[in-house]
Amino acid sequence: MRPRRLLLGVVAAAALFALVGALARWRGGPRARIHRAAVAQASCPTGRLAGPVARLLNRANRGMAAETLDAVGDPGDRLLDVGFGGGALMRLALERHSRLRVAGLEPSPEMVSRAQREFADEIAVGRVDVRAGAIEDIPWADGAFSTLVTMNTPYFWRDRGRALAEISRVLGPGGKVLIALPSEEMQRRLGLDAVGHELVDPDELAESMRAAGFERVETATMAVERRRGAVLITARAPYTRRG
Numbered sequence: 001m002r003p004r005r006l007l008l009g010v011v012a013a014a015a016l017f018a019l020v021g022a023l024a025r026w027r028g029g030p031r032a033r034i035h036r037a038a039v040a041q042a043s044c045p046t047g048r049l050a051g052p053v054a055r056l057l058n059r060a061n062r063g064m065a066a067e068t069l070d071a072v073g074d075p076g077d078r079l080l081d082v083g084f085g086g087g088a089l090m091r092l093a094l095e096r097h098s099r100l101r102v103a104g105l106e107p108s109p110e111m112v113s114r115a116q117r118e119f120a121d122e123i124a125v126g127r128v129d130v131r132a133g134a135i136e137d138i139p140w141a142d143g144a145f146s147t148l149v150t151m152n153t154p155y156f157w158r159d160r161g162r163a164l165a166e167i168s169r170v171l172g173p174g175g176k177v178l179i180a181l182p183s184e185e186m187q188r189r190l191g192l193d194a195v196g197h198e199l200v201d202p203d204e205l206a207e208s209m210r211a212a213g214f215e216r217v218e219t220a221t222m223a224v225e226r227r228r229g230a231v232l233i234t235a236r237a238p239y240t241r242r243g
């Protein structure tokens, strides 16, 4: 064999080994484990990392919270943030609307404890109420809220039909609902599907809302998140209760 061909063969074999090695690390190695752990924290911040994750979420999603609240306009007297994470949107809502009472729902016990400390003064005077739970079973009475917001949560919902029924139940007829989420492409780039979460097409979610009786359902690309491709769904809770 000529030396040049031998050299090419060795280089090709080395490249192949490197590629297979990289793929193995990607599929099951440390990188994949870190990715799984990061998504697990985003889906329910827990343990020692919960504090740093909450601060990270607040920083990363402050702009999205501001734009979501801009779109709310007048929130009425009671707003619920479902899956509030670090609570940035709740804080902003309190600052913007001096008479608004704000509630927060979170499945993560660490996020609930953190919010109880963070909002201790507002909780003492009845302006804030934080509870543990999930969107599929919201622990407040029918018609308890005039506005419901949720950011970056739909791909973590376990049951969309139940979630929409609960949103509708806790809002009075015509109550405002705003759902902010990354585009499906962005969700894919974040690798949510690689760790078992179902990607959510915002248009398809909007369609499910229409089918569930929500009215004035609209989707818009969020200005602040245009580069990352986030979508805001705005709607009104059904005026007539189904079932």
Ligand SMILES: C[S@@+](CC[C@H](N)C(=O)[O-])C[C@H]1O[C@@H](n2cnc3c(N)ncnc32)[C@H](O)[C@@H]1O
Pocket (backbone or CB within 6 Å): 042, 043, 044, 045, 057, 058, 061, 082, 083, 084, 085, 086, 105, 106, 107, 108, 111, 133, 134, 135, 136, 150, 151, 152, 153, 156, 157, 158
């Ligand atoms: C990516 S974080 C977003 C936090 C915050 N909304 C924000 O945008 O900064 C997703 C949050 O949704 C919460 N979550 C996960 N599953 C949920 C469910 N079924 N119902 C309500 N919240 C849920 C998680 O605990 C987590 O705090």
